[in-house]
Amino acid sequence: MKGANFITPKxxxxxxxxxxxxxxxxxxxxxxIEVIDVSRKTSVTSRLVICTGTSDxxxxxxxxxxxxxxxxxxxxxxxxxxxxxxMDGWVVVDYGDVVxxxxxxxxxxxxxxxxxxxxxxxxxxxxxxx
Numbered sequence: 001m002k003g004a005n006f007i008t009p010k011x012x013x014x015x016x017x018x019x020x021x022x023x024x025x026x027x028x029x030x031x032x033i034e035v036i037d038v039s040r041k042t043s044v045t046s047r048l049v050i051c052t053g054t055s056d057x058x059x060x061x062x063x064x065x066x067x068x069x070x071x072x073x074x075x076x077x078x079x080x081x082x083x084x085x086x087m088d089g090w091v092v093v094d095y096g097d098v099v100x101x102x103x104x105x106x107x108x109x110x111x112x113x114x115x116x117x118x119x120x121x122x123x124x125x126x127x128x129x130x
Contacts, residue, residue: 012074014039014097018047021100024069025051028062030102034114040122046097050113052105056089062102063091070095 012020018035025033030051039046053059063081070076080094089104090111101113 012076014046017076017095017098018049020070020074021049021066021095021098022051024066025049025062025100025102027069028058028065030062031105036114036117038117038120040126041117041120042123043126045094045099048099048101048113048117050101050103050108052103052108054104056104059089059091059102059104063093063100066100066102067093 022033022035030053033049033051036048036050037046038048051062053062067078067081070078076095078093079096080092082092089107091102093100103111
C-alpha cells in the first residue's frame with residue numbers, strides 16, 4: 001500500500017514486554033502496579049501486569065496509554081482488548097504472553113487476581129525438566 005506506515009514488531013522477550021507495560025502504566029500514575037509470573041501455572045499467558053486507577057476515566061486513560069505506546073513505540077498490537085464505555089472499572093489488554101489488567105480499586109479488591117494466582121499451584125506439565 002502506497003504511503004502506509006507499518007511498524008514491524010521488535011523482537012522482545014516476555015519480561016521486557018511486561019516491564020514496558022508496567023512503565024507505560026506508571027507514566028499515567030497507575031497505583032500499586034504488580035507483575036505476576038504465572039508461566040508455571042498456566043499455558044494461557046506468562047505474566048500478568050495488574051494496576052489500579054482512581055476512576056473509570058483514569059482506568060481508561062492508563063489502558064489507552066499502554067495500548068498506544070506498545071503499538072506505536074514498540075510495534076506490538078494486542079491479541080485482544082476489552083476497552084470501551086461498558087468496561088465498568090476493569091480493562092484487559094492481552095498481548096499473548098503478557099496480559100494487562102487495570103482496575104478501579106473496588107473491582108481489584110473484589111476479583112483479587114493476585115490472591116487467586118498465588119493460590120493456584122504450579123502445573124507440572126509446564127515446568128521444564130531439570
